[in-house]
């Protein structure tokens with residue numbers, strides 16, 4: 001009988017104790033082989049799940065409006081440099097964590113260029129995509145340009161389609177808020193979007209290079225009241241630029 005370790009024949013002439021020892025050793029061997037197979041299968045399953053998750057994240061990113069250069073950004077994995085960043089990080093994480101709760105407030109991240117507003121705003125979206133949650137990024141101008149293009153005869157979408165698309169996404173990041181609008185109609189569409197999201201109780205993250213005061217003046221009292229009413233948060237990016 002081939003019951004010795006390695007599937008070798010057992011030498012019966014060496015007595016019962018030897019035979020039993022050989023069989024025990026072989027059984028232990030078989031058990032550990034089985035364990036290894038199970039372990040391999042488990043590892044393979046985990047690898048496939050990770051691959052699927054990566055593909056899903058890549059697909060969500062592709063259609064999220066997040067610019068290519070910020071595709072690798074993450075808010076959760078951000079390593080704050082210095083005390084000022086370290087103080088703000090948990091507040092941003094807390095905002096991101098509460099964003100899917102009913103009636104969650106909007107937020108405003110403001111500060112000088114290069115401080116990482118776009119990086120972390122896009123990072124917040126990517127962190128969501130990794131757990132299968134949706135979100136969208138646009139600049140204020142990107143949105144008004146899309147509205148403008150919707151008036152073209154060959155446009156596949158109407159201005160109402162555009163408005164509804166931007167209004168219905170669970171989290172919308174609007175970057176570069178504060179640039180002057182080129183036309184009154186653009187301004188109206190911008191405020192209609194904010195209003196529509198407010199009515200739908202969907203949070204918006206505003207990113208801006210303006211100062212606190214300038215931002216308030218730019219969006220006006222109607223928007224400020226809405227932000228305040230929802231408990232909206234102003235988070236200053238009051239540290240050095242990361243651009244060298």
Ligand SMILES: Nc1ncnc2c1ncn2[C@@H]1O[C@H](COP(=O)(O)OP(=O)(O)O)[C@@H](O)[C@H]1O
Pocket residue numbers: 078079112113114115116117118119120242243
């Ligand atoms: N927390 C961070 N970790 C890694 N890189 C960062 C971080 N914040 C900013 N950067 C990088 O610094 C540069 C400026 O950041 P950016 O987000 O564009 O600034 P802002 O939008 O405030 O003008 C970008 O290249 C960005 O990727």
Ligand SMILES: [Mg+2]
Pocket residue numbers: 117118119175
């Ligand atoms: Mg920016």
